[in-house]
Amino acid sequence: MGSLFRSEEMTLCQLFLQTEASYACVSELGELGIFQFKDLNQNVNAFQKKFVNEVRRCEEMERKLRYIEKEIKKDELKIPDFGENPKAPAPKEMVDLEAQFEKNESELREVNTNAEALKRNFLELTELREVLKKTQTFFSVVNLPNIVGEAQHALVIEESGPAQAVQLGFIAGVIPREKVPPFERMLWFACRGNVFLRYEEIQQPLEDPHTGEAKHKAVFMIFFQGEQLKARVKKICEGFRAALYPCPESTQERQEMLRGVTTRLEDLKMVLNQTEDHRRRVLVGAQKEIRNWIIKVEKIKAIYHTLNMFSFDISHNSLIAEGWCPVQSLEEVRRVLKEGEKLSGSTIPSILHPLKTKEVPPTFFKTSRFTQGFQNIVDAYGVATYQEVNPMPYTIITFPFLFSVMFGDAGHGTLMFLFGLWMVIKEKSLLSQKSNNEIWNTFFGGRYIIMLMGLFSIYTGMIYNDAFSKSFNIFGSAWHSTYTDGDLQGDGETATLVLDPGPFYRNGTPYPFGIDPIWQSAKNKITFLNSFKMKMAVILGISQMVFGVCLSIFNHLHFKMIVCLFCEFLPELIFLLALFGYLIFMVYYKWLVFDVTESGCAPALLIQYINMFMFKYEDASEKTDCDVQATFYENQQTIQTIFVIMAVLSVPVLLLVKPFYLRSLHNAKTHPPKVEKDTSKSVNGKSKPVGEDVKVSYGHALINHGEDEEEFEFSEIFIEQAIHTIEFCLGCISHTASYLRLWALSLAHAQLSEVLWTMVLHIGLSMDMQYLGGLIIFVVWMFWANLTIAVLLVMEGLSAFLHTLRLHWVEFQSKFYSGNGYLFQPFGFKHILDIDSLQEIK
Amino acid sequence: METGLVIGIVTAFWFFVGAVLPIILQFFLWRSPNKGIYQIMLILTAVCCYIFWLTAYLCQLNPLFGPQLSVDMIRFMQQEWWNDQSV
Numbered sequence: 001m002g003s004l005f006r007s008e009e010m011t012l013c014q015l016f017l018q019t020e021a022s023y024a025c026v027s028e029l030g031e032l033g034i035f036q037f038k039d040l041n042q043n044v045n046a047f048q049k050k051f052v053n054e055v056r057r058c059e060e061m062e063r064k065l066r067y068i069e070k071e072i073k074k075d076e077l078k079i080p081d082f083g084e085n086p087k088a089p090a091p092k093e094m095v096d097l098e099a100q101f102e103k104n105e106s107e108l109r110e111v112n113t114n115a116e117a118l119k120r121n122f123l124e125l126t127e128l129r130e131v132l133k134k135t136q137t138f139f140s141v142v143n144l145p146n147i148v149g150e151a152q153h154a155l156v157i158e159e160s161g162p163a164q165a166v167q168l169g170f171i172a173g174v175i176p177r178e179k180v181p182p183f184e185r186m187l188w189f190a191c192r193g194n195v196f197l198r199y200e201e202i203q204q205p206l207e208d209p210h211t212g213e214a215k216h217k218a219v220f221m222i223f224f225q226g227e228q229l230k231a232r233v234k235k236i237c238e239g240f241r242a243a244l245y246p247c248p249e250s251t252q253e254r255q256e257m258l259r260g261v262t263t264r265l266e267d268l269k270m271v272l273n274q275t276e277d278h279r280r281r282v283l284v285g286a287q288k289e290i291r292n293w294i295i296k297v298e299k300i301k302a303i304y305h306t307l308n309m310f311s312f313d314i315s316h317n318s319l320i321a322e323g324w325c326p327v328q329s330l331e332e333v334r335r336v337l338k339e340g341e342k343l344s345g346s347t348i349p350s351i352l353h354p355l356k357t358k359e360v361p362p363t364f365f366k367t368s369r370f371t372q373g374f375q376n377i378v379d380a381y382g383v384a385t386y387q388e389v390n391p392m393p394y395t396i397i398t399f400p401f402l403f404s405v406m407f408g409d410a411g412h413g414t415l416m417f418l419f420g421l422w423m424v425i426k427e428k429s430l431l432s433q434k435s436n437n438e439i440w441n442t443f444f445g446g447r448y449i450i451m452l453m454g455l456f457s458i459y460t461g462m463i464y465n466d467a468f469s470k471s472f473n474i475f476g477s478a479w480h481s482t483y484t485d486g487d488l489q490g491d492g493e494t495a496t497l498v499l500d501p502g503p504f505y506r507n508g509t510p511y512p513f514g515i516d517p518i519w520q521s522a523k524n525k526i527t528f529l530n531s532f533k534m535k536m537a538v539i540l541g542i543s544q545m546v547f548g549v550c551l552s553i554f555n556h557l558h559f560k561m562i563v564c565l566f567c568e569f570l571p572e573l574i575f576l577l578a579l580f581g582y583l584i585f586m587v588y589y590k591w592l593v594f595d596v597t598e599s600g601c602a603p604a605l606l607i608q609y610i611n612m613f614m615f616k617y618e619d620a621s622e623k624t625d626c627d628v629q630a631t632f633y634e635n636q637q638t639i640q641t642i643f644v645i646m647a648v649l650s651v652p653v654l655l656l657v658k659p660f661y662l663r664s665l666h667n668a669k670t671h672p673p674k675v676e677k678d679t680s681k682s683v684n685g686k687s688k689p690v691g692e693d694v695k696v697s698y699g700h701a702l703i704n705h706g707e708d709e710e711e712f713e714f715s716e717i718f719i720e721q722a723i724h725t726i727e728f729c730l731g732c733i734s735h736t737a738s739y740l741r742l743w744a745l746s747l748a749h750a751q752l753s754e755v756l757w758t759m760v761l762h763i764g765l766s767m768d769m770q771y772l773g774g775l776i777i778f779v780v781w782m783f784w785a786n787l788t789i790a791v792l793l794v795m796e797g798l799s800a801f802l803h804t805l806r807l808h809w810v811e812f813q814s815k816f817y818s819g820n821g822y823l824f825q826p827f828g829f830k831h832i833l834d835i836d837s838l839q840e841i842k
Numbered sequence: 843m844e845t846g847l848v849i850g851i852v853t854a855f856w857f858f859v860g861a862v863l864p865i866i867l868q869f870f871l872w873r874s875p876n877k878g879i880y881q882i883m884l885i886l887t888a889v890c891c892y893i894f895w896l897t898a899y900l901c902q903l904n905p906l907f908g909p910q911l912s913v914d915m916i917r918f919m920q921q922e923w924w925n926d927q928s929v
Binding site for chain 1: 876912
């Protein structure tokens with residue numbers, strides 16, 4: 001059990017690697033993924049690190065690979081994932097890879113540039129062809145050709161001819177369709193209406209050579225008179241970035257030109273197709289290899305980054321690395337280092353040397369995919385301090401259980417369980433899809449949690465006897481009624497009768513499994529259930545808190561703080577049990593001892609509890625009739641007084657004993673000087689804590705300055721202990737009340753469920769129409785199902801999840817957990833590649 | 843069914859899950875690294891579920907008041923659940 005009960009024992013190691021062997025060794029260590037390197041060159045400028053050139057080359061390669069990848073994706077080719085994981089290539093092969101990427105990239109760039117030029121050409125020719133075709137219609141409509149020709153002839157002959165001769169020039173071109181209205185307006189304003197614009201849209205969209213998107217364009221023709229207008233029109237066309245084309249006036253010339261253009265277009269199309277084919281060939285060639293290349297380059301870069309963290313020893317031509325490693329894995333690391341040496345052909349072996357240190361090691365848990373989800377929940381609040389008790393194994397069960405107390409519906413629980421089960425069964429295929437949707441990834445990461453929550457919800461739902469707000473009657477109700485017809489008078493729906501427990505309750509056992517089904521139909525259901533659920537919440541809460549306090553025993557024992565065991569754990573336990581454990585006892589006692597025959601005398605627990613603190617007792621034997629505030633068992637006064645005094649006494653013990661004890665230890669130590677220096681204040685698993693100073697450090701936030709004589713600030717310790725005492729005592733009360741949210745949320749869930757039944761499904765089911773009713777229930781069921789999933793499953797589920805999280809983090813863990821550690825982040829390719837693959841854009 | 847019988851059966855069941863099974867696992871799975879986790883899971887499940895059931899059972903042992911039902915409902919229940927055809 002050791003591995004998850006508390007974090008793994010870690011040791012700081014020093015690695016001495018030969019320079020030739022270093023690359024291969026780091027590559028092997030990366031494959032293993034169990035060693036966390038420390039950065040020994042933190043103060044060095046990034047550009048002065050030893051392997052900065054190699055890193056630069058890697059980034060160049062990555063850039064090229066990104067470009068190639070982008071081109072592949074542009075052509076909508078899929079990058080196949082064979083699932084293989086190539087190892088990082090040796091430094092010699094890096095040069096080959098670089099050359100290959102260079103070749104691929106330059107080829108692609110060339111092809112792209114050529115294609116772009118060709119496409120531009122193609123576009124111009126296409127537009128020209130459109131212009132030539134469309135102007136035919138313009139001319140015929142306006143009936144200009146002869147007139148223009150005649151007019152120009154006339155002008156040439158008679159320079160100062162009559163002003164009636166129309167002297168029209170024209171411009172033809174192509175403009176994007178959406179710009180036509182503003183273009184028209186501008187022409188109208190600028191030329192004061194003296195120009196004539198005709199335009200016609202081109203049917204098929206034309207491809208823009210640079211961006212590749214298809215644009216709709218229109219052919220236009222502007223007729224104007226005079227040079228000034230011509231210049232103005234030309235400027236406006238430039239402003240709107242319209243492409244102008246020369247258009248011959250006579251039909252013949254136009255036809256000839258059209259033929260020429262068409263031929264050229266066909267040739268160009270052929271060339272364009274061939275270019276496309278070439279590009280595709282290059283891309284397909286790269287497509288197979290690109291994933292492997294990307295992985296290899298990432299690994300090389302990671303290795304060089306890591307090598308940059310080492311310090312270089314010139315005298316021995318070796319690199320020195322420091323890092324953390326679990327003690328159990330030291331042998332594996334040594335084996336892996338030997339393999340690295342063999343690969344690189346180095347003769348001088350590398351050395352792995354464990355160090356002793358005062359630094360706090362990182363926290364490492366060997367989790368499986370089942371336990372990782374729960375460990376994430378615990379870590380989200382705070383990573384466990386090194387070798388502190390891990391709350392995770394208990395969270396596996398208590399988390400889904402407390403969730404289910406708040407969720408308590410067998411029907412909803414079944415749905416949730418099936419959802420979780422599907423995710424677990426289809427784990428592999430869902431993982432390989434590598435989705436980027438964060439919400440889905442969150443749900444998928446918690447699949448085991450969801451499955452367990454659903455399972456427990458089925459159980460608590462059966463106990464609450466609530467499935468989609470209906471009850472099961474499996475064993476037969478424990479209540480019965482012997483009312484006669486004469487008793488049952490009045491309006492059937494509004495008139496009510498109460499079944500008094502005396503005559504009408506059970507001849508045998510209460511309903512054996514859960515709440516009796518008769519309560520679902522009762523009008524005073526909530527009164528009964530509230531009492532039950534509130535008491536249940538308090539019972540569960542106090543149990544969990546006592547469990548948390550008991551877990552702190554393990555912490556005290558492990559860190560050798562025996563004084564804590566007696567002056568923290570015991571007073572805490574006594575305080576908790578004497579006050580709140582006694583409350584639980586009273587709850588059970590009242591349930592067991594008092595029944596309906598003495599219902600008037602059944603003690604009011606709350607008032608009794610308050611009287612306990614106020615030492616106000618009324619002896620029952622002195623009264624003639626029952627009083628709910630009187631004592632209800634013998635010697636109650638003495639017992640309760642003892643409990644209160646024990647609890648009150650435990651507070652100063654909790655507050656005072658530990659600081660003064662530590663101070664006396666410190667004084668005893670400093671006055672007669674001790675020979676042994678206290679070495680480790682940190683809780684390094686290798687060295688046994690020598691001095692009592694370790695006991696001071698545990699659980700406190702004192703910072704070690706690396707000095708041998710530690711500082712003993714009595715005031716600080718005292719204040720910390722005072723805070724701890726106040727937190728604990730007030731916390732007991734407030735946390736107990738906080739657990740009442742178990743009741744509140746389950747009430748809310750049950751009421752929401754009932755509302756959905758009464759207001760939605762019931763209306764559909766109770767329609768009194770034969771065939772139309774069937775259709776109506778079909779529609780109503782859709783509403784009911786959608787609301788159930790959206791409101792009751794998703795919203796209530798998330799809400800209950802959040803509250804359970806809070807209950808664990810604050811109420812449970814504050815009793816024993818400090819969470820001041822930092823996570824172990826080993827150098828491993830699996831971690832690096834996994835993270836990267838999540839960020840790939842699909 | 844007697845009260846004692848019901849309590850006895852359920853207690854025995856959860857005792858088996860929470861105490862006997864972990865002991866069996868201790869010998870059958872003694873090499874597995876996850877043995878501890880299984881044991882903790884079994885014990886905690888048994889404890890939590892048993893407390894939950896016990897509280898629900900005990901709170902109904904001696905109820906201080908009964909359900910308030912509409913007259914229609916009582917009529918229906920008497921006929922269907924308790925086979926009283928006289929109403």
